[in-house]
Amino acid sequence: NAGVTQTPKFRILKIGQSMTLQCTQDMNHNYMYWYRQDPGMGLKLIYYSVGAGITDKGEVPNGYNVSRSTTEDFPLRLELAAPSQTSVYFCASSNGLVLDYEQYFGPGTRLTVT
Amino acid sequence: AQTVTQSQPEMSVQEAETVTLSCTYDTSESNYYLFWYKQPPSRQMILVIRQEAYKQQNATENRFSVNFQKAAKSFSLKISDSQLGDTAMYFCAFMRRNAGNMLTFGGGTRLMVKP
Numbered sequence: 001n002a003g004v005t006q007t008p009k010f011r012i013l014k015i016g017q018s019m020t021l022q023c024t025q026d027m028n029h030n031y032m033y034w035y036r037q038d039p040g041m042g043l044k045l046i047y048y049s050v051g052a053g054i055t056d057k058g059e060v061p062n063g064y065n066v067s068r069s070t071t072e073d074f075p076l077r078l079e080l081a082a083p084s085q086t087s088v089y090f091c092a093s094s095n096g097l098v099l100d101y102e103q104y105f106g107p108g109t110r111l112t113v114t
Numbered sequence: 115a116q117t118v119t120q121s122q123p124e125m126s127v128q129e130a131e132t133v134t135l136s137c138t139y140d141t142s143e144s145n146y147y148l149f150w151y152k153q154p155p156s157r158q159m160i161l162v163i164r165q166e167a168y169k170q171q172n173a174t175e176n177r178f179s180v181n182f183q184k185a186a187k188s189f190s191l192k193i194s195d196s197q198l199g200d201t202a203m204y205f206c207a208f209m210r211r212n213a214g215n216m217l218t219f220g221g222g223t224r225l226m227v228k229p
Contacts, residue, residue: 031215042118042205042219045160050214058216092160094215101147101215105159 002026004106006091012112013081021076021109023091030094032074033103034058034066036087043090049074050096081113116141116208118220127196130144134181135191137206145211148182150191153203155220162204167188193225201227216227
């Protein structure tokens with residue numbers, strides 16, 4: 001069981017470039033999440049999904065897009081990267097059940113936009 | 115919307131001593147969960163302890179325990195017999211029970227355990 005995996009681990013983008021952050025989980029979890037963590041701060045929710053084909057915005061969705069075509073994958077797309085998107089990005093997943101709601105986090109992707 | 119506040123940006127403690135990290139939250143919900151996460155320099159988010167709001171008994175996990183004061187909306191973490199490996203950022207988080215089970219995090223407390 002690999003849990004939640006994220007690629008890449010590090011990336012440097014130029015302003016205006018685009019990229020996709022990959023997230024995969026092998027726990028058959030229905031719920032998946034994308035958070036960002038700015039330096040010295042707590043995590044903030046970007047987007048989440050409660051199942052394949054269902055996504056919704058979190059607290060800070062501007063500048064990002066997501067899709068959920070399978071249970072396992074939840075990619076995060078950055079269009080027209082800006083310096084304000086320099087951050088560490090975490091993907092997480094959970095069962096979403098009444099008695100099994102813990103979120104499991106991936107190792108994070110450190111993104112720098114210059 | 116929920117907010118989570120951690121008023122101690124940094125704390126330090128001597129090895130083997132006890133330290134308490136503070137957290138307050140603001141919500142109008144009655145059905146929710148609270149968490150403490152640890153983030154060591156590796157960046158990995160590690161769940162330390164959780165508390166269901168409907169439970170009056172404070173949660174404990176080995177050397178970690180919480181003081182949950184629902185009326186005061188306070189949720190502090192006590193670490194007993196501090197170890198060098200406890201050095202990390204600690205985040206308090208709130209989860210409202212709904213279709214999304216999203217987490218709202220506080221700003222974090224950096225804990226340094228000194229030998």
